[in-house]
Amino acid sequence: MKDLSVKNVEMVYQVPKGEPVHALHDVSFDLTAGRLLTLLGPSGCGKTTLLNILAGFLAPTAGEVTLGGDIITGPGQERGMVFQQGALFEWLSVEKNIAFGPKMNRHSKTETKDKVEELLDVVGLAGFGDRQVYELSGGMQQRVALARCLANDPDVILMDEPLGALDALTREKMQGLILKLWKETGKSIILVTHSVEEALYLGDRLFVMAPRPGRIECDYELPFAENGLEVEPRELKAAPEFGEKREEILSIIWEMEEEIMGRGEAI
Amino acid sequence: MNADMGLGVRDGDTSKMTDKSGPFASWGMFSRGQDTRLTVAFGDSSAVRSLPVYSLISLVAMIVFWFVATYTWGFPDQFKEPGLSDKLRIAACNSNDVCKGSFSQLLGPLTFPSIRDTWNTFFLLIDEGFQDITLWAHTKASLWRVIRGMFFGTLFGVPIGFAMGLSSKARGFFDTIVESFRPVPPLALLPLFILIFGIGDTTAVRLLIFASIWIMIIASRSGVQEANLSKVRAAYSLGASKPQVLFRVLLPNALPQLFTGFRLALGVSWGTLVAAELVGTRDGLGSMIFAARPFFRLDVVVVGIIVIALLGVMMDIILRFLESKLIPWRGKG
Ligand SMILES: Nc1ncnc2c1ncn2[C@@H]1O[C@H](COP(=O)(O)OP(=O)(O)O)[C@@H](O)[C@H]1O
Ligand SMILES: [Mg+2]
Numbered sequence: 260m261k262d263l264s265v266k267n268v269e270m271v272y273q274v275p276k277g278e279p280v281h282a283l284h285d286v287s288f289d290l291t292a293g294r295l296l297t298l299l300g301p302s303g304c305g306k307t308t309l310l311n312i313l314a315g316f317l318a319p320t321a322g323e324v325t326l327g328g329d330i331i332t333g334p335g336q337e338r339g340m341v342f343q344q345g346a347l348f349e350w351l352s353v354e355k356n357i358a359f360g361p362k363m364n365r366h367s368k369t370e371t372k373d374k375v376e377e378l379l380d381v382v383g384l385a386g387f388g389d390r391q392v393y394e395l396s397g398g399m400q401q402r403v404a405l406a407r408c409l410a411n412d413p414d415v416i417l418m419d420e421p422l423g424a425l426d427a428l429t430r431e432k433m434q435g436l437i438l439k440l441w442k443e444t445g446k447s448i449i450l451v452t453h454s455v456e457e458a459l460y461l462g463d464r465l466f467v468m469a470p471r472p473g474r475i476e477c478d479y480e481l482p483f484a485e486n487g488l489e490v491e492p493r494e495l496k497a498a499p500e501f502g503e504k505r506e507e508i509l510s511i512i513w514e515m516e517e518e519i520m521g522r523g524e525a526i
Numbered sequence: 527m528n529a530d531m532g533l534g535v536r537d538g539d540t541s542k543m544t545d546k547s548g549p550f551a552s553w554g555m556f557s558r559g560q561d562t563r564l565t566v567a568f569g570d571s572s573a574v575r576s577l578p579v580y581s582l583i584s585l586v587a588m589i590v591f592w593f594v595a596t597y598t599w600g601f602p603d604q605f606k607e608p609g610l611s612d613k614l615r616i617a618a619c620n621s622n623d624v625c626k627g628s629f630s631q632l633l634g635p636l637t638f639p640s641i642r643d644t645w646n647t648f649f650l651l652i653d654e655g656f657q658d659i660t661l662w663a664h665t666k667a668s669l670w671r672v673i674r675g676m677f678f679g680t681l682f683g684v685p686i687g688f689a690m691g692l693s694s695k696a697r698g699f700f701d702t703i704v705e706s707f708r709p710v711p712p713l714a715l716l717p718l719f720i721l722i723f724g725i726g727d728t729t730a731v732r733l734l735i736f737a738s739i740w741i742m743i744i745a746s747r748s749g750v751q752e753a754n755l756s757k758v759r760a761a762y763s764l765g766a767s768k769p770q771v772l773f774r775v776l777l778p779n780a781l782p783q784l785f786t787g788f789r790l791a792l793g794v795s796w797g798t799l800v801a802a803e804l805v806g807t808r809d810g811l812g813s814m815i816f817a818a819r820p821f822f823r824l825d826v827v828v829v830g831i832i833v834i835a836l837l838g839v840m841m842d843i844i845l846r847f848l849e850s851k852l853i854p855w856r857g858k859g
Contacts, residue, residue, distance in 0.1 A: 316759050334762035346756040349855035350778040360764035363774075393855045411764055 260292035261327025261337070261414045263313070263447060268322035270308050270473075282308045283319070284472035290464070292414065295441050295448045295484055297462030299455060299508065301515055305473025306451045310417050313449065314340050326414065336360060339413035341404045343420045347392045353403050354379070354388035360411035371410075378406040381443075382436065398429035405440065418450040422457065431492060434461055438487045455508050456496060459483055467508060469515050477511065479504075589641070596640040639825035644832075647825040656826050657817055659809050665833060667809040671727065672795050675734020679791060682735070683742025684784065688776070690743065691750025704743055712737035712798045720806060730802045730810070737798040738791035745787020749780025782856045785849050789842065796838050 270283035282305045290296055298306045311317040313324060315334040324331045326338065348356055354375045355362075361371040379385050382402040387395070392403055401421055408416055421437075422430045434457060441448050452458050458465050463484040469476040481504070483495060495501060567573040639647065651661035689696035690704075712733055719736075723729040753776055761775045803812025811830050818826035849856070 314759070314763060316762075334759065336763065336765040338763065340760060340763045342756040342760060345754050346760040348757065348775065348778070350781070350853070359761070359766075359774075363761075363764055363766045363770050391855065407760075407764070 260445065260447070262292050263290040263415060264325045265289070265313075266323050266325075268309075268312060268319045268324065270305065270312065270317070271320045281472035283312075284474045286322070286473075286475055288466070288475065288478070290447060290449070292447055293445045294464055295450065295462055296464045296466065297458040298449065298451045298466050298468060299453075299458040299512070300466075300468030300473075300476075301470055301512060301519065302453075303473075304468040304470035306468060307419055308473065309468075310340075310419050310449065310451060313415070314338055314417050336364070336411040337414045339408035339411060339416045341401070341408050341416065341418040341421045344397065344400065344424045347400055347403055347407070349391070349393050351392070352388065353384065353390045353392055353395070356392055356403055357406045357410050359407060364411075374410060375406075378409055381409070381440070382406045396429075397425050398433060401425065401433060402436070405436070409440070409444070413446065415447045415449065418448065420451050420453060423453060430457075435488070435492065437461060438484060441484075442488065455505055455512070459501060459504055459508070460487060460492065460496060465508075467511055470519065476515075477508075479508075593641055596638050639828050643825050644828050647823075648829050651826065651829055656814055656823070659814070661814075661829070661833065664809055664811050664814045664830075665837070667727075667807070668799060668803065668811045668834075669837070671730050671734060671803075671810065672792070672799055674731045675795050675799070676738055676788070676792060678731075678735045679738030679795075680742050680788065683739040684746045686739075687743040687746025688750055688772075688780075690747045691776075692772075700743070704740055707736075708740040708744070712794070713801050716802055716806065725806050727807060730799060730806050733802050733806075734795045734799055737795050741787050741791040741794065742784075745783050745790070746780060749783035750776055752783065753779045781853050785845070785853060789845050789849075792841055792845065793838070796834075796841070800834055 265286055265288050268283055268286040270281075272280040272282055274280060286305075286309060298309065300306055308317065312319050313331070315331050315338065318332070331338075348359065351359065357375045357378055358371050361374065375388065376385075379388055382405050384399065384402050384406070387399070392400060395403065404421070418437075422433050425433060437448070437450070438461060440446075450458075450461060452461075459481060460483055462479075462481050465477075465479040465481055466475045467477040467479075468474065483501060486495065564570065564573055648661070653660070655661060655663065686696075686700055690700050691697075715736060716733060719729050719733050723732060757775055757779060758771060761771050766774065799810070800812035800815075803810035804816040807813050811834050815827050815830040818824075818830070
């Protein structure tokens with residue numbers, strides 16, 4: 260397992276007509292292997308941009324990102340990505356979607372088959388292997404996306420609002436699944452979310468990001484994810500410490516929103 | 527996508543996956559088939575289907591009309607008057623050498639062929655053919671031309687379209703060419719093609735390549751352009767190389783658009799072909815119709831038209847069937 264290190268990353272988007280957008284400013288942090296970092300912040304503060312840089316889809320304007328000491332220059336399978344939706348391959352069955360990574364790497368068929376069976380079991384889709392992905396509900400599709408990402412055994416899993424398109428109940432179940440996977444595999448996870456509660460519940464570390472230019476405003480160490488599976492989720496979320504943190508973070512975000520509104524730059 | 531909305535619906539709810547067609551699904555053909563009763567259906571196009579009963583009614587109506595029209599009127603009536611019709615026929619013959627020697631054939635009344643005549647001619651054309659070429663040989667010639675035209679149109683069109691979707695240089699280069707040639711009706715180029723390549727089979731095929739290639743280029747270009755970026759990125763993150771992204775993500779992902787393009791191109795090719803054969807070739811359904819004209823063999827013309835129409839419908843049905851088998855996810859992503 261490898262540590263992630265982000266040093267002085269800047270990202271400026273050149274817009275053909277108009278001002279360049281300063282999407283990230285001086286973003287630096289170290290993430291030791293096996294941590295679950297959640298990113299929270301108003302829309303447009305550069306969460307997706309940061310994730311795309313970590314995944315290697317975008318090169319930062321300045322600064323550098325290393326994983327286990329190696330500079331990230333492009334996408335790689337040691338960094339898996341789970342998108343909000345629409346990233347599954349509709350022309351492949353569930354099991355072939357999951358087997359996509361190993362197949363691209365020409366792993367042996369029997370080995371892959373066993374791995375797929377195991378992963379289907381892990382994400383709670385045992386018996387769904389030969390289903391078509393477009394027949395599945397949104398929650399099940401995200402389970403497939405998780406399994407597909409895990410099939411390559413990445414060191415870091417990047418998730419951009421993976422539960423954003425799900426309804427409340429499905430969402431809660433998937434949160435449990437993510438926690439379980441995190442604890443069982445010991446992988447690093449970076450997860451972007453809009454929901455303060457989700458960020459608190461899942462993260463053992465939390466960044467609150469601020470916009471214009473996008474930057475890390477606060478860096479919290481959180482205790483909740485540690486007990487996330489032992490304690491009933493609703494009980495945990497009802498605990499006073501949880502409520503306090505939630506209010507604290509909500510007020511920070513509200514302040515940012517008001518500031519943006521005050522400047523008349525957003526609706 | 528998001529089936530599990532609302533309270534009480536569990537994740538993993540499989541009810542929406544059960545096949546709705548019961549054992550008597552095929553009976554729906556003649557039943558109303560609509561179990562949900564909409565209070566206001568007007569304007570809701572999803573509630574509109576093509577009721578097979580009514581399609582059958584219109585088919586029967588067409589046949590009945592044909593029957594009655596040829597039985598009572600023997601269209602067009604005035605040609606039965608010897609004076610006028612003889613003049614017309616002789617005029618037609620003078621302008622066309624092919625008529626010479628078959629003058630006796632011209633003396634019968636020129637009427638729109640009845641259903642029975644057409645039926646008989648159909649079998650006569652199958653057995654003996656017209657001018658020694660059987661109906662099957664004509665059909666085969668036409669189909670073979672369309673197949674070759676579509677094959678090469680697709681073979682060249684798809685890679686060009688993909689290149690345009692993938693590279694700015696290729697887009698810039700081909701944009702001008704595609705945009706200049708795409709609006710040209712292929713038949714407008716027929717005289718030019720005949721002058722350059724001469725009359726014959728390959729000229730017709732070349733014209734068909736011209737008819738289909740632009741459609742295939744545009745279809746495949748939009749297939750690539752409309753690919754969801756996160757699919758491509760997911761593939762790279764899973765360790766796919768560029769060729770793997772191309773052949774295992776972009777290509778299958780573009781299949782719906784490619785299919786639509788193919789169906790469109792086939793329709794255009796079919797129409798272009800028959801017209802091209804009118805002047806450009808010795809065999810083929812179009813040339814059969816054209817050759818029958820100076821002999822006033824309207825029955826042969828009608829058989830030709832019907833065969834052309836039926837083949838066109840059949841090709842579309844086959845393609846639609848293939849589409850449902852090859853891209854079942856269409857419209858469900
Ligand atoms: N490709 C792009 N070109 C120009 N500006 C962009 C592009 N992508 C994002 N931006 C801008 O960068 C800022 C950060 O965007 P993003 O990372 O998507 O934020 P978030 O995911 O936190 O909502 C926004 O102001 C957005 O408009
Ligand atoms: Mg975003």
